[in-house]
Amino acid sequence: MGQETVDKRRNSDMTVDNTILGRCPNCDEPIAEAEMVIDYKSQRGNRVTAATCPSCVTVVTVV
């Protein structure tokens, strides 16, 4: 009787909390997804994301 070794692969959930949305147009600071204020589609069809810049401490349009 041979024993089979069941190789269980551990699915490590690497939840990245600080996904970068983009950068601040004023100071070029990377802005995390957690800072997002609003996210919408402009008339041109491109996505516009407004978020609070941690450096400027103001709401900016992420670039």
Ligand SMILES: [Zn+2]
């Ligand atoms: Zn900034």
